[in-house]
Amino acid sequence: MSNFQVLKLEYGACVDSLSEALRGGDETAFFTAVDHIVRMREPATLTEIRKLTGDLQKALQRFSIESRLADIAENEIPDARTRLTHVIRMTDEAAHRTLDLVEKSGPLAERTAREAAALIDSLKSYRDRPMAGGGFEGAVRSIDAFLPVARAVEAFLPIVRTDSEQIRRNLADVLLAQGYQDLTGQIIRSVIKLVEELEETLASLTRLSGDVVEHTTLGESPDKGHGPVVPGVTRGEVASAQTDVDELLSGLGM
Amino acid sequence: MSKDLKFLVVDDFSTMRRIIKNLLHDLGYPNVAEADDGKTALPMLQAGGFDFLITDWNMPGMPGLELIKAVRADAKLAKMPVLMLTAEAKREQIIEAAQAGVNGYVIKPFTAETLKEKLDKILGAGK
Numbered sequence: 001m002s003n004f005q006v007l008k009l010e011y012g013a014c015v016d017s018l019s020e021a022l023r024g025g026d027e028t029a030f031f032t033a034v035d036h037i038v039r040m041r042e043p044a045t046l047t048e049i050r051k052l053t054g055d056l057q058k059a060l061q062r063f064s065i066e067s068r069l070a071d072i073a074e075n076e077i078p079d080a081r082t083r084l085t086h087v088i089r090m091t092d093e094a095a096h097r098t099l100d101l102v103e104k105s106g107p108l109a110e111r112t113a114r115e116a117a118a119l120i121d122s123l124k125s126y127r128d129r130p131m132a133g134g135g136f137e138g139a140v141r142s143i144d145a146f147l148p149v150a151r152a153v154e155a156f157l158p159i160v161r162t163d164s165e166q167i168r169r170n171l172a173d174v175l176l177a178q179g180y181q182d183l184t185g186q187i188i189r190s191v192i193k194l195v196e197e198l199e200e201t202l203a204s205l206t207r208l209s210g211d212v213v214e215h216t217t218l219g220e221s222p223d224k225g226h227g228p229v230v231p232g233v234t235r236g237e238v239a240s241a242q243t244d245v246d247e248l249l250s251g252l253g254m
Numbered sequence: 255m256s257k258d259l260k261f262l263v264v265d266d267f268s269t270m271r272r273i274i275k276n277l278l279h280d281l282g283y284p285n286v287a288e289a290d291d292g293k294t295a296l297p298m299l300q301a302g303g304f305d306f307l308i309t310d311w312n313m314p315g316m317p318g319l320e321l322i323k324a325v326r327a328d329a330k331l332a333k334m335p336v337l338m339l340t341a342e343a344k345r346e347q348i349i350e351a352a353q354a355g356v357n358g359y360v361i362k363p364f365t366a367e368t369l370k371e372k373l374d375k376i377l378g379a380g381k
Contacts, residue, residue, distance in 0.1 A: 095269035099276065223319055225312030228341035228362065237345040242368050245348055245359050252352050 010040065058208055065205050072198055080191045087184040094180035101170040101177070108163040115156050122149045259377075260285045264295040264309040264321065265339075270362075274308060274339065277366050281373065292316025296324055299331055306377075311340035311347070319354055326355040335376045339364065 014037050021029035126149050133141070229238050239245045261278055263286055265271045271288045278286050287304070289295035291313040299307065307325065311318040318338060325331045337358040338351050351359055357379075358372040 092267075092269055096272070099269070099272050103276070224317055225319070225340070225342045225347070226344065229343050239343040239345065239348060239361060242361060242364065245343070245361055248345065248348050249352055249359060252349065254352055254357075 011037065014040070062205070062208050065201055065208070069198075069201055069205070072194070072201065076194055080194050083187045083191055087187050090180045090184050094177045097177040098174050101174045105167045105170045108167050112160055112163050115159065119149075119152055119156055122152055257282045258285060259283055259305040260287070260303055261306045261308060262287050262289060262295060262298060262304045264289045264292065264307070264313070264318065266290050266310065266313040270310070274369075277369055280366070281370055292318060292321030292324070295321055299325060299334070300328065302330070304334070306373075307334055307336045308339055309336065311338060311342045311351075319351060322351070322354045322356060337372055337376060339369075 014033055018030065018033040018037070021027075021033055126146055129145055229240075239248065261283055263271050263274045263278075265274070265288075268288075268290070271290075275286045275288065278284075287298065289298055292309070293315040295307075295309070296316070298304070307321075309318040309321055316324075318340065322336055322338070325334060325336060335357045336355065337360065338356045339360045339362065341362040342348075343361045348359055357376045360368055360372055
């Protein structure tokens, strides 16, 4: 069948009803027939224009999304990287500060315990000493025997006071050092916000492109490790406690 | 067991190395050296003198699992006791570490008691 024959079949009936309506003076039928013919031509004209308008709109949206993406990539990602590096530095400093204080306090507490143990021994020896006998001479011998113990107590108490005060101060500093959690938490939260925005922007771009993006997961090479378990992020079977690990390993004969 | 054992602690975070070093000191093992990843640790181990390896898993450069595989493949080091101390807690990872030849596996965060228990177990078994 030739092209013209196809056109004749498609439009013949419409032209017939058009001329019939014209002849009969039927205005409604005339416009219905005209509308029908226009709709038949639409795929070639109006649809094309509609598509072009749509493409232009998409291109404009894409342009605005891509400029935002460029801004994120150029400024905010390096900024986020700096902020996260700062988080590592802050946690590192806080941990070392805490460890310093623990290392300083341990020997102080040890000294107190050691001196107290020596005093307890001295008191015990005094109590277990051979009977000094009665009368004035006995009382004098008793006092003489107690004198070294009393001197040791006298020397011990100021040391205990100084050491305990120092330990107390160290503990207060340990407490203060934990302030990093608040500060780093705030920084991490701001990075999470940026990641959310990035995710939203990329999703809009994908929707606009209409392309199916193949899903790839980063950091899934088991040899490299995944880092600490993050609730809601880490997938798969995870040991929640040391007992789980022990059970698993003993199941393997270890 | 002798307290003169020489430990090598491998972790990319200096705070964690310090914590482990302090705990070992408290347990009576004052002889501890440090390395920040497998690449630094391996030549130290090959140079000799170490009796025990404690390593993290997730480290830049050479990760702990690779280090363990390298240790087990080295005839001189093959029998060295190895404890993995890591935040990696996936079931398949623990199995993989066991297959690579670890003697013990402790997940972070951990307690001083857990560390002592695993060390005692490994050192006791090696007698």
